[in-house]
Amino acid sequence: MCGIVGYAGEVQAAPVLLSGLEKLEYRGYDSAGMAIYDGEAIRVAKAKGRLQVLRELTSDGALIPGVIGIGHTRWATHGAPSDINSHPQVSDSGKFAVVHNGIIENYLQLKEKLMKKGVAFVSETDTEVVAQLLEYYYKGDIVDAVIQVLRRVEGSYALGVLCEDAPDQIVAVRKDSPLIVGLGNGENFIASDVPAILSRTRDIYRLNDNEIVILKKNSVQVLNMDKEPVEKEVSHIDWDVSAAEKGGYEHFMAKEIMEQPKAVRDTVSPRLRGGRVVFDEISLTPEQIRAFRKIYIVACGSAYHVGVVAKYVLEQTTRIPVEVDVASEFRYRQPILGADTLVLVISQSGETADTLAALREAKRLGAYTLSIVNVVGSTIANESDDVIYTWAGPEIAVATTKAYSTQLAVVYLLTLYLADLLGTLTPQQYAGYIEELTALPEKMEAILNNRAIIQYLASKFFNVRDVFFIGRNLDYAMSLEGSLKLKEISYIHSDAYAAGELKHGTISLVEDGTLVVALATQKRLFDKMMSNVREVKTRGAVVLGVTTSSQRQIEKEADYVFYIPDCCPMMLPSLSVIPLQLFAYYVSSMKGCDIDKPRNLAKSVTVE
Numbered sequence: 081m082c083g084i085v086g087y088a089g090e091v092q093a094a095p096v097l098l099s100g101l102e103k104l105e106y107r108g109y110d111s112a113g114m115a116i117y118d119g120e121a122i123r124v125a126k127a128k129g130r131l132q133v134l135r136e137l138t139s140d141g142a143l144i145p146g147v148i149g150i151g152h153t154r155w156a157t158h159g160a161p162s163d164i165n166s167h168p169q170v171s172d173s174g175k176f177a178v179v180h181n182g183i184i185e186n187y188l189q190l191k192e193k194l195m196k197k198g199v200a201f202v203s204e205t206d207t208e209v210v211a212q213l214l215e216y217y218y219k220g221d222i223v224d225a226v227i228q229v230l231r232r233v234e235g236s237y238a239l240g241v242l243c244e245d246a247p248d249q250i251v252a253v254r255k256d257s258p259l260i261v262g263l264g265n266g267e268n269f270i271a272s273d274v275p276a277i278l279s280r281t282r283d284i285y286r287l288n289d290n291e292i293v294i295l296k297k298n299s300v301q302v303l304n305m306d307k308e309p310v311e312k313e314v315s316h317i318d319w320d321v322s323a324a325e326k327g328g329y330e331h332f333m334a335k336e337i338m339e340q341p342k343a344v345r346d347t348v349s350p351r352l353r354g355g356r357v358v359f360d361e362i363s364l365t366p367e368q369i370r371a372f373r374k375i376y377i378v379a380c381g382s383a384y385h386v387g388v389v390a391k392y393v394l395e396q397t398t399r400i401p402v403e404v405d406v407a408s409e410f411r412y413r414q415p416i417l418g419a420d421t422l423v424l425v426i427s428q429s430g431e432t433a434d435t436l437a438a439l440r441e442a443k444r445l446g447a448y449t450l451s452i453v454n455v456v457g458s459t460i461a462n463e464s465d466d467v468i469y470t471w472a473g474p475e476i477a478v479a480t481t482k483a484y485s486t487q488l489a490v491v492y493l494l495t496l497y498l499a500d501l502l503g504t505l506t507p508q509q510y511a512g513y514i515e516e517l518t519a520l521p522e523k524m525e526a527i528l529n530n531r532a533i534i535q536y537l538a539s540k541f542f543n544v545r546d547v548f549f550i551g552r553n554l555d556y557a558m559s560l561e562g563s564l565k566l567k568e569i570s571y572i573h574s575d576a577y578a579a580g581e582l583k584h585g586t587i588s589l590v591e592d593g594t595l596v597v598a599l600a601t602q603k604r605l606f607d608k609m610m611s612n613v614r615e616v617k618t619r620g621a622v623v624l625g626v627t628t629s630s631q632r633q634i635e636k637e638a639d640y641v642f643y644i645p646d647c648c649p650m651m652l653p654s655l656s657v658i659p660l661q662l663f664a665y666y667v668s669s670m671k672g673c674d675i676d677k678p679r680n681l682a683k684s685v686t687v688e
């Protein structure tokens with residue numbers, strides 16, 4: 081939920097930290113700060129607000145000289161956004177400065193103990209406890225002090241520590257929060273994510289839990305909690321820097337929406353060989369697959385919405401019962417599962433705290449875990465029994481689009497893979513689905529080429545107060561996603577309903593001029609949907625219908641219509657999501673909202 085960067089090298093640290101933090105702002109953007117050793121002491125600059133405020137405060141870093149430092153961009157959890165609560169947090173004497181991503185769950189007990197011993201706290205943060213504890217346990221060896229602190233704190237953390245007594249090094253450690261080490265020439269880095277360091281190096285170490293790093297300009301040492309050296313493998317990042325840049329678009333979200341056909345092609349093509357789905361990367365055997373009696377899907381937010389689609393698709397196609405759960409609920413509801421259960425975990429970042437906890441719970445209960453993840457080498461990917469990567473490339477906008485679409489593509493691939501092994505499809509049906517899957521990117525392109533229609537529709541509705549998204553079956557799953565997309569970036573209140581459920585209460589909210597987006601792509605449910613459209617129109621709603629090109633009858637019922645190309649019912653979500661994303665994007669843009677960094681949100685939710 082926060083972004084951290086650290087630099088040890090030969091050039092001025094502040095500009096390097098600022099440009100790294102800029103790439104991490106998607107992780108949190110309510111305040112930012114840096115601590116730099118200037119040759120005599122650690123100097124701290126921090127400020128509430130976007131990174132730009134810190135830039136102005138430090139004259140783009142010029143006012144805070146030095147060649148080693150740590151930086152932070154914050155998404156507040158403990159203590160409101162303020163100058164004082166911003167990171168770095170420093171210890172009483174100023175000897176230690178700390179940046180932190182995660183949550184120290186037992187910080188209150190630790191804080192009370194330290195206060196009884198006379199330590200004075202200035203902030204409301206959990207992070208300050210780490211800085212004060214470091215000073216408390218410090219007896220001349222920083223790593224020893226770090227180990228003492230780690231033995232006492234509970235929760236999740238990626239920490240970067242600068243100490244005045246060893247001003248040529250940064251000590252860093254992680255547990256359940258991401259942290260990488262960047263290996264440069266005469267300079268080394270720590271960072272929460274790759275884009276922060278990509279302009280300076282492509283060689284990285286991915287850290288495991290409780291590995292302690294001692295980072296200097298010419299060396300990187302990794303130790304375990306017993307201070308024994310750990311051998312790390314260097315990973316080389318081969319994506320293009322431009323993949324994490326806006327590339328001429330006004331917003332990352334626009335770029336990522338437009339990249340979807342390519343992302344889906346990149347995800348699907350390597351897994352299709354000779355007309356069959358092939359997953360070289362998974363070790364699940366046909367015997368194991370035949371033994372599964374149940375599938376659970378666990379995820380958060382939009383990834384959960386992919387799970388809702390997957391439930392319909394997997395059940396209909398494989399006839400294995402599927403349950404889909406929001407991860408934060410799953411982990412505390414004592415789910416009934418065991419060795420005959422496949423738990424499918426979906427996550428773009430691979431670091432979402434609740435999803436990770438749900439994965440661990442599923443493993444503890446003996447289920448087989450398979451994850452669908454975008455970030456290579458992330459914790460969820462590493463800890464799952466098998467992982468299928470989505471090849472969406474880096475997704476920067478907080479609102480997910482291309483990661484969502486590639487997750488859907490993997491769901492189709494996986495469905496066909498399982499159905500093939502279970503023999504639940506005829507060879508003709510199987511071949512037909514493969515053909516439809518291969519044709520998806522082109523159909524997505526056709527919709528994107530029609531985006532001006534959605535822009536026009538957005539101009540008609542961008543100032544509405546409430547929006548209801550309704551649909552049945554897979555269209556209900558899409559309503560959930562359309563509604564989330566709109567509300568998270570435009571701040572318009574919206575809700576999603578199974579169309580048949582509306583009349584059991586919510587229809588009382590429909591009044592003259594209420595916008596209802598009616599998804600009616602599923603042919604076998606089209607007439608039922610038209611009845612629901614009539615119900616809301618009778619109460620004064622304005623209806624924007626989304627359906628396929630062959631269902632023109634909708635024009636008799638809806639006020640406005642957007643058509644998507646026809647395809648097999650199961651894969652229509654890949655097409656219907658695009659107008660919903662575009663609608664949210666244009667509405668948000670017309671309202672002047674901060675599209676890529678909506679208020680109160682962060683891309684990667686690494687706290688519970």
Ligand code: M6R
Nearest residue numbers: 381382383427428429432479480
């Ligand atoms: O990284 P994850 O896929 O695990 O993230 C899950 C959700 O936080 C994420 O999908 C969120 O709902 C997006 N902001 C939606 O656009």
